[in-house]
Amino acid sequence: xxxxxxxxxxxxxxxxxxxxxxxxxxxxxxxxxxxxxxxxxxxxxxxxxxxxxxxxxxxxxxxxxxxxxxxxxxxxxxxxxxxxxxxxxxxxxxxxxxxxxxxxx
Amino acid sequence: xxxxxxxxxxxxxxxxxxxxxxxxxxxxxxxxxxxxxxxxxxxxxxxxxxxxxxxxxxxxxxxxxxxxxxxxxxxxxxxxxxxxxxxxxxxxxxxxxxxxxxxxxxxxxxxxxxxxxxxxxxxxxxxxxxxxxxxxxxxxxxxxxxxxxxxxxxxxxxxxxxxxxxxxxxxxxxxxxxxxxxxxxxxxxxxxxxxxxxxxxxxxxxxxxxxxxxxxxxxxxxxxxxxxxxxxxxxxxxxxxxxxxxxxxxxxxxxxxxxxxxxxxxxxxxxxxxxxxxxxxxxxxxxxxxxxxxxxxxxxxxxxxxxxxxxxxxxxxxxxxxxxxxxxxxxxxxxxxxxxxxxxxxxxxxxxxxxxxxxxxxxxxxxxxxxxxxxxxxxxxxxxxxxxxxxxxxxxxxxxxxxxxxxxxxxxxxxxxxxxxxxxxxxxxxxxxxxxxxxxxxxxxxxxxxxxxxxxxxxxxxxxxxxxxxxxxxxxx
Numbered sequence: 001x002x003x004x005x006x007x008x009x010x011x012x013x014x015x016x017x018x019x020x021x022x023x024x025x026x027x028x029x030x031x032x033x034x035x036x037x038x039x040x041x042x043x044x045x046x047x048x049x050x051x052x053x054x055x056x057x058x059x060x061x062x063x064x065x066x067x068x069x070x071x072x073x074x075x076x077x078x079x080x081x082x083x084x085x086x087x088x089x090x091x092x093x094x095x096x097x098x099x100x101x102x103x104x105x
Numbered sequence: 106x107x108x109x110x111x112x113x114x115x116x117x118x119x120x121x122x123x124x125x126x127x128x129x130x131x132x133x134x135x136x137x138x139x140x141x142x143x144x145x146x147x148x149x150x151x152x153x154x155x156x157x158x159x160x161x162x163x164x165x166x167x168x169x170x171x172x173x174x175x176x177x178x179x180x181x182x183x184x185x186x187x188x189x190x191x192x193x194x195x196x197x198x199x200x201x202x203x204x205x206x207x208x209x210x211x212x213x214x215x216x217x218x219x220x221x222x223x224x225x226x227x228x229x230x231x232x233x234x235x236x237x238x239x240x241x242x243x244x245x246x247x248x249x250x251x252x253x254x255x256x257x258x259x260x261x262x263x264x265x266x267x268x269x270x271x272x273x274x275x276x277x278x279x280x281x282x283x284x285x286x287x288x289x290x291x292x293x294x295x296x297x298x299x300x301x302x303x304x305x306x307x308x309x310x311x312x313x314x315x316x317x318x319x320x321x322x323x324x325x326x327x328x329x330x331x332x333x334x335x336x337x338x339x340x341x342x343x344x345x346x347x348x349x350x351x352x353x354x355x356x357x358x359x360x361x362x363x364x365x366x367x368x369x370x371x372x373x374x375x376x377x378x379x380x381x382x383x384x385x386x387x388x389x390x391x392x393x394x395x396x397x398x399x400x401x402x403x404x405x406x407x408x409x410x411x412x413x414x415x416x417x418x419x420x421x422x423x424x425x426x427x428x429x430x431x432x433x434x435x436x437x438x439x440x441x442x443x444x445x446x447x448x449x450x451x452x453x454x455x456x457x458x459x460x461x462x463x464x465x466x467x468x469x470x471x472x473x474x475x476x477x478x479x480x481x482x483x484x485x486x487x488x489x490x491x492x493x494x495x496x497x498x499x500x501x502x503x504x505x506x507x508x509x510x511x512x513x514x515x516x517x518x519x520x521x522x523x524x525x526x527x528x529x530x531x532x533x534x535x536x537x538x539x540x541x542x543x544x545x546x547x548x549x550x551x552x553x554x555x556x557x558x559x560x561x562x563x564x565x566x567x568x569x570x571x572x573x574x575x576x577x578x579x580x581x582x
Contacts, residue, residue: 008282015275022268031264038271045278053285063281066229070274073236077267080240084247084259091256097264100257103333105400 007048015041028088028095032081039074043067112226120157120166121217124175127153128213135206143202144189146209151182154216161220169435170356173442174219177348178212180446180563185209185341187557188453192339195249208248212345215241219353222360228277228287228314231360235273235321238353239266242346246338258337265330266320273317279310294364311379314361321354322416325389332397335409340456343405344449347412348442355419355434362423362430369426373513376426380514384424388523391417395527398534404452404464407534408445411488414527415441418503421524424517425510433502440487440495440571447484447567450560451477458554467538469547474554478542480564487571489535490528494575500528 014037021034050063085095092099131146158175161168185192185208196204218237225231243266247259277287283306284293294307320327335343365376373380394414401407415437422433455466470478487496504524511517556564 011278015271018271019268022264028260028264032267035264035267035271038268039274042271042274042278045275046281049278049282053281060285062229062287063278066232066274066277066281066287069229069233073233073240073270076236076240077243077263077270080243081263081267084243084256084263087247087250088256088260091250091253100261102253103257103261103337105332105397105406 004048004052007044011041011044011048014038014044026097028085028097031097032078032085036074036078039070043070046070113224113230117166117224118221120160120168120171120175121220124153124157124213124217124220128210128217131206131210131213135210143205143209144186146206147182147186147189150209150213151179151186154178154182154213157220168220168223169431170223170352171220173352173435173438174216174223174349177345177352177442177446178216180450181212181341181345181349182209183559183563184344184446184450184453185212187450187559188339188341188457190457191453192249195252195255195339198251208245208339208341211241211245212341212349215245215345216349219349219356222353222356225289225360227289228280231289231357232274232277235317235353235357236270238350239270239321242266242342242350245342245345246334248342249339252337252339254337255339256337258334261337262330262334265327269317269320269327272313272320276310276313276315276317279306280314283307283310289360289363291364291367294368308378311361312382315358318354318357318361319386321357322351322419323354323390323413324386324416324420325393325413328390328393328413331413332401332406332409335412336403336406336462340405340449340453340462343408344446347408347445347449348438351412351416352438352442354416355438358423359431359434362426366426366430369513373427377514380424380426380510381516383420383426384517384520387417387420387424388520390414390420391523391527395530395534399530401534402463402465404448404455404466404538405462407464407537408448408452411531411535412441412445414531415488417527418500418524421503421510421520422506424520425506425513427513428506428509433499433506436502437499440499440574443567443571444484444487444496447480447564448488450563451481451484454554454556454560459551464538464541465545467541468545469542469551470554471543473547473551474556477554477556477561477564480568481542482539483568483571484564485535485538487575489531492575493572495571495578496575498575498578 018034018037022031025031046063046067050059053060089095154175160166161172192205193200193202215238218234221234243263246262247256249255284296286293323331369376394410394417398407398410419437422430456462459466487494490496490500
């Protein structure tokens, strides 16, 4: 059986890639995909922990319940996010983060 | 194995169901009864939220943060009612009210999220209720789709907010991994703290969870979104974010720090790393908020920086981790909420009648509308912390909390000069508004403002409470 650490390292790498993408990438759609990657990383950790904490082969379902909630909320977030990005494209004719420049000190 | 879901009863969420019911009724009426003018929905929502506010004040459903959130929602919807002219222009491009009803329903849904957050006992509930708040807030921030600023505020809030969600859930996963449960209970921290120090995994979980909550309150270094979003978002939304959403952030922070408080009281040494990290965050928040506000010209942006600065003063209560936190945080938030709501009502009135949100739009109000100018003066004086206002007492308690914390942990003395400098800076930038009102002459073309009845009532009520609570703080305790 694959040890817990492998899952955790994998999810840590996925999370770091997501976070780095959010910070580095300029295209809002790509940034948004990276945000979803961060949530998926958390889901992988949750399911791995739920297996590892289980007794007698029965996982602790608490963590899987949270994972389901995360999936549902991520879907809602995508619906709102894409709507906002479409509105932004209509207003600015661009989805680059450099187009977000009207509000500043 | 005890499941976390069973520790809640359906009945305890009755006020939240009522709030959502009002929101759903508004949405259904919007679809099926198009002849009703949409501005009625703002008043219906405000009335509903006000009833729930009274319900939450004491008795079976007593819930401090919920009370604050419902009061803030009432104020937001009243503000949205007075702001409807701009709302219609920014959505349909005319006097037409089509498509504005959701703007009055969403604050109620977000408010239900905050009330749930006030009752949460575990991370699942905390996460879901925080998301209910943020998802509604994204829509509210980007609601004015004909307004460049609003769209930009919406997208910025979405990206940064979703990032903080990512941090929060990754923290939650590790909290579960290191303690074996989502319960925010001192017992859980006990397992992690049993060696007399915090294990690395648990420390990382705590740091990520706190980062998620600190984003909501706008603490440094997660404060970037606040000035931009407050400036760009519709004024009622800015008001909602500044009061209700901030209260939600502090409710989450209280919850997340609850497992550590018995340790902070009994063995201060075990959690000193947490206290010192919080003190650095508080100091950075104070400095960024108060010094950043000095150069601002836009009144909404000024209030954004001011809200960061005020959050810094509230974070000081959390530095005193072993002491009493909730009552003082609630008191400070109430003082801040009353004064900030009054300021946003004034800004909305100026935007509607003078077409500007700059500080210079306050020019000459002392001559043209002396009574309104006095009420605005009271609220800004309270934000700055002038004695005999509620804001002064709130700031005073914040200093007391720091002095108490210095008794338990070494190396916090440096925070005191930071707080003094920041409190002094507050006087400068809040009084810029007062200077514009009393020292600048009104332009030839400036007519006296017509103060709408709702705005007048809210400004008067806020001022009365600010002064009463400032002169006789035991009145409502």
